[in-house]
Amino acid sequence: MFYYQNPAEGLAIREVNRVVEEAFAEHGRGRVQMPPKLYVTFDHGDFRTMPAYIPSLSLAGVKIVNVHPGNPRIGFPTVMALLIILDPGTGIPVAILNATTLTDLRTGAAGGVAAKYLAPSRTVTLGLVGSGRQAAAQLDAIAAEREVTEIKVWSRNEKNAVSFCRKYSSLDCTVAPLEKVCDCDVLVTSTPSREPVIRDDWIREGTHINAIGADAPGKQELDPGIIQRATVFVDDPAQAVHSGEINVPIAKGLFSPERIEGTLGEVVLGRKKRMSRDEITIFDSTGLAIQDLAVAEIAMKSRERVALRFP
Amino acid sequence: MFYYQNPAEGLAIREVNRVVEEAFAEHGRGRVQMPPKLYVTFDHGDFRTMPAYIPSLSLAGVKIVNVHPGNPRIGFPTVMALLIILDPGTGIPVAILNATTLTDLRTGAAGGVAAKYLAPSRTVTLGLVGSGRQAAAQLDAIAAEREVTEIKVWSRNEKNAVSFCRKYSSLDCTVAPLEKVCDCDVLVTSTPSREPVIRDDWIREGTHINAIGADAPGKQELDPGIIQRATVFVDDPAQAVHSGEINVPIAKGLFSPERIEGTLGEVVLGRKKRMSRDEITIFDSTGLAIQDLAVAEIAMKSRERVALRFP
Numbered sequence: 001m002f003y004y005q006n007p008a009e010g011l012a013i014r015e016v017n018r019v020v021e022e023a024f025a026e027h028g029r030g031r032v033q034m035p036p037k038l039y040v041t042f043d044h045g046d047f048r049t050m051p052a053y054i055p056s057l058s059l060a061g062v063k064i065v066n067v068h069p070g071n072p073r074i075g076f077p078t079v080m081a082l083l084i085i086l087d088p089g090t091g092i093p094v095a096i097l098n099a100t101t102l103t104d105l106r107t108g109a110a111g112g113v114a115a116k117y118l119a120p121s122r123t124v125t126l127g128l129v130g131s132g133r134q135a136a137a138q139l140d141a142i143a144a145e146r147e148v149t150e151i152k153v154w155s156r157n158e159k160n161a162v163s164f165c166r167k168y169s170s171l172d173c174t175v176a177p178l179e180k181v182c183d184c185d186v187l188v189t190s191t192p193s194r195e196p197v198i199r200d201d202w203i204r205e206g207t208h209i210n211a212i213g214a215d216a217p218g219k220q221e222l223d224p225g226i227i228q229r230a231t232v233f234v235d236d237p238a239q240a241v242h243s244g245e246i247n248v249p250i251a252k253g254l255f256s257p258e259r260i261e262g263t264l265g266e267v268v269l270g271r272k273k274r275m276s277r278d279e280i281t282i283f284d285s286t287g288l289a290i291q292d293l294a295v296a297e298i299a300m301k302s303r304e305r306v307a308l309r310f311p
Numbered sequence: 312m313f314y315y316q317n318p319a320e321g322l323a324i325r326e327v328n329r330v331v332e333e334a335f336a337e338h339g340r341g342r343v344q345m346p347p348k349l350y351v352t353f354d355h356g357d358f359r360t361m362p363a364y365i366p367s368l369s370l371a372g373v374k375i376v377n378v379h380p381g382n383p384r385i386g387f388p389t390v391m392a393l394l395i396i397l398d399p400g401t402g403i404p405v406a407i408l409n410a411t412t413l414t415d416l417r418t419g420a421a422g423g424v425a426a427k428y429l430a431p432s433r434t435v436t437l438g439l440v441g442s443g444r445q446a447a448a449q450l451d452a453i454a455a456e457r458e459v460t461e462i463k464v465w466s467r468n469e470k471n472a473v474s475f476c477r478k479y480s481s482l483d484c485t486v487a488p489l490e491k492v493c494d495c496d497v498l499v500t501s502t503p504s505r506e507p508v509i510r511d512d513w514i515r516e517g518t519h520i521n522a523i524g525a526d527a528p529g530k531q532e533l534d535p536g537i538i539q540r541a542t543v544f545v546d547d548p549a550q551a552v553h554s555g556e557i558n559v560p561i562a563k564g565l566f567s568p569e570r571i572e573g574t575l576g577e578v579v580l581g582r583k584k585r586m587s588r589d590e591i592t593i594f595d596s597t598g599l600a601i602q603d604l605a606v607a608e609i610a611m612k613s614r615e616r617v618a619l620r621f622p
Contacts (some may be wrong), residue, residue, distance in 0.1 A: 003314065005620045038346040040371060049373050052361040053351045060351060062360050064373050064395055066589020074401070080622050082395060082404050086373055088353045091377025092383070093393050096407060100622050110610045293540045308617060309316045310413050311391050 001093050001310040004257065007299035008108070013112075013144045016295055017022040018286025019110035021116075021268055023294035026056055027236070028265025036238045044070050046216070052289035053088065056109050061085040063099060063292045067194060067216070072254060079103065083292050085300070092311060095300055102299055106291040109252050110235060111188060111210040114283035116145035118265045118274050119186050120206040120231065123147040127184035129198065129221070131155040131164035134212055138188045139168065142210075151175040151286035152184065172247070178202070191223040200225030205278040211245035212285050220248040222282070224255065230280040231261045233272065239286040246284055312404050312621040318610035319412035324423075324455045331420035332427075332579055334605035337549070339366055339576025343601050347549045350527070355381050357527070362541035363600035364399065372396040374410060374603045378527070380503060390414065396611070404621060406611055410603060413610055417602040420449025421546060421575065422499060422521040423619055425594035427456040428578045429544065429585050432515040434458040440509065440532070441502040442466040442475035446524055449499045450479065453521075463487040463495065467502070489513070497538050500532040501522050511536030516589040522556035523596050531559040533593070535566065541591040542572045544583065550597040557595055570593050 026032050034052040045068030053060040065081035072078060086092065096283035115124070124146045128135045131153050142148060151173040155161035158175065159242045165173040181187070182202035190212040191197060200223040205210070209230070227249055234240035241250060241257050249255035262272030264283060272283050337343050356379030364371040376392035382421045383389060392410035395622040426435070435457045442464050453459060462484040466472035469486060476484040492498075493513035501523040502508060503583035511534040514520070520541070524532045538560055540581065552561060552568050560566035573583030575594060583590050 003619050033351050035351070035360075036350040038349065038360075038362050040344050040346070040362050042364070042371070042402070043474070044400065045402050047362070047371065047397055047402055049346075049362040050359055051349050051351050051358070051375075053353070060353070060358065062373065062375050064362075064397070064404070066397065068400075068402045071401055076401050076403060077622060080403055082621075084393060086358055086375070086377065089355065090382055090387050091353070091356050091358055091379045092387060092391055093375070096393075098621055241423075262317075264478075306617070306619060308314050310393075311388060311410055 001260045001308045002305040003308055004093050004095060004097040004300065004302050004305045005035060006304050007097050007302040008105055009302065011105065011299060013140050015179065015298060016105050017109045017141055017144055019294040019298055020106055021113045023290040024113060024265040025268045026054055027290055028263060028269040028271065031055060034289050036242065037289065041099050050289035050292065052293055054290055054293050057293065057297055058088055059085065059293045059297055060088045061293055061296065063289055065103060070290045083296055085296055097296055097299060102292065102295050104137040106109045106295045107134060107212065107285065107287055108141035110285050110291060111138040111212060112145045113268065114210055114264055115142045115186050115208065116280045117147050117307045118208045118283060120208060120277055121185060123149055124185035125150040127181040127187040129178065129181055129187065129189045130213060131161045132190060134165065134190040135188060138190065138210060138212065142186060152181040154178045154181040180222025191221055193221050194219055196220055198221040198222045198226065203280060205280060208281045210283050211287060214245040214247065215286050217247055220245060224249040226280065227255050230257065230282045232282045232284060233262055233264055233267055234260055235288050236266050237263065237287055240284050240299050242285040242288045287303055312617045313406050313616040314619055315406060315408040315611065315613050315616045317615050318408050319416055320613065322416065322610060323347055324451050326494040326609060327416050327422045328420045328452055328455055330609055331417055331602050332424045332606040334365060334601040335424060335576040336579045337365055338601055339574060339580040339582065342367060345600050348552065348600065351430065355379055357486060361600035363604055365604050369399055370396065370604045370608055371399045372604055372607065374600055376414060382505050394607055396607055408607055408610060411608050412437055413603065415444050415448040418445060418523065418596065418604045419452035421596050422523060423452025424448040424579065425454045425575055426453045426497050426519065427522055429519045429592045429594060431519060431588055432496060433461055435496035436461040438492040438498040439464045439501045440489065440498065441524065442472045443501060445501040446475065446499060446533055449501065449523065450520060456502065465489045465492040489528040493521060501531055503530065504532050506622055507531055507534040509533050509537065516591060517593045521594050521596060523618055525556040525558065527554045527596050528558055531556060534574050535560040537591065538593065541593045543570065543593045543595060544573055544575055545571055545579055545595045546575050546597055546599050548574065551595050553598045555595040606615060
């Protein structure tokens, strides 16, 4: 058994996108096992337990990931993750990965894959609502799939948006008011909001939205009006209904699970797609354990590892 | 973050029994979080993912444990386990424990606690059906709680029963036919059977049974007639109905979840108990993640540990 301290280092975004795309394809084919993630809640956060098995990769495992919004105040990341990999043949644990950065990457990759198939055009303008680690991961992954000509960024704390654009100074990246950010081809929302931050009348026809922030019951970023007039794709129906962007609209009777058009896996397989240039499409991402497994497969090539005695 | 290679070494059985008893008490008080374990199945085995949180111990974590019955043929244990411990305040993983032996101990401890409260007398004769690692763990834990005057052992493979008794040569331990083994005060069943191995007419009034082997859908060791005339206690109702000794009788309409008398936690708290000397009592054990957490707390005193860089 090995512990991988820094397995994200050196991974190529394009390769991450490809293995995550293939995991979604297997999900679309119904060839994975993935019970819906389990939540355990604390006073100041929670943790999620995410087991899965991808037979075609001969890879099984469990991701354990916390969300503690107050952590940055005491010098810890909000989200930290470990990934345990088992050998399907014997059940023996073969690897433990520090999966905090891998989690950013695989969530970004899902957004990249969604943009590849659902963006209205090959060349796109990008709007980022939220400017944290996930906004960067989405930008990296989307830019690996589409030609991004312009990036507009909004953050509740403007300083963060400014510093985000500084990091991407080689691109046309500017801070903008929320309404202007929403006027784009591909919009990424990655805030921890529990109230809609994006108004319905700010979203023009043809926009594709990666709705990333809502990943637990009660969280939402989009006005339900947007969801009502959009074509909604999800990563996994069970998880999306429970904790994705659509969870609050469903709880309020403003959206119905039957209105989900399909999964990203079905989109990757070509079974579902954007039907017109004017359609608004939404990819509702909750994060799947199979994405973690897929990335682990290439991350375990890292040499920065420690051998541990087991059993 | 530390990896504990051999955290079971040096643990005192009595102390293990006490911390497991306290975990059951917290469970009885409704003060733990423990979603029912998730199963992922392989061609030749499965693995279970078991998250939990005990606020009174400020301890949260996940056990990951496989069951691969063919493993011994290729030199691996059937069951292997890892336990990940998180700090509830920040969600950061603080420890990873090799939990294979800890799993034996904590399952044994539940049987010890059940015998402490439900055995018909302080001095008992013990019957063991199955002579594997769990039979030994049950014997050790029960002997720490009750005075065991005589032990009879049966195994499908008689050689195993003989070698078991050789290991316990300081006690009055003998190999016996199945029917004779069942004629005892406390009976432990710890086989992987999917058919009843214990006949109804072999169990006399007053016997207490620790039904340990059935821990997945389709597994059972007792004739349903025994369950019908017994007072049934479980570790956790949701898990027992799904995968405990009662799962098959319930599926066949021979037992009803409403007939569960109570949980071991309620027994520990004195809210439920054996009502008469003649009653047959059953403790249906499926194994709870809180037992693992409770044992982890004392196991993390082990000095045989490796520091790992995280995050």
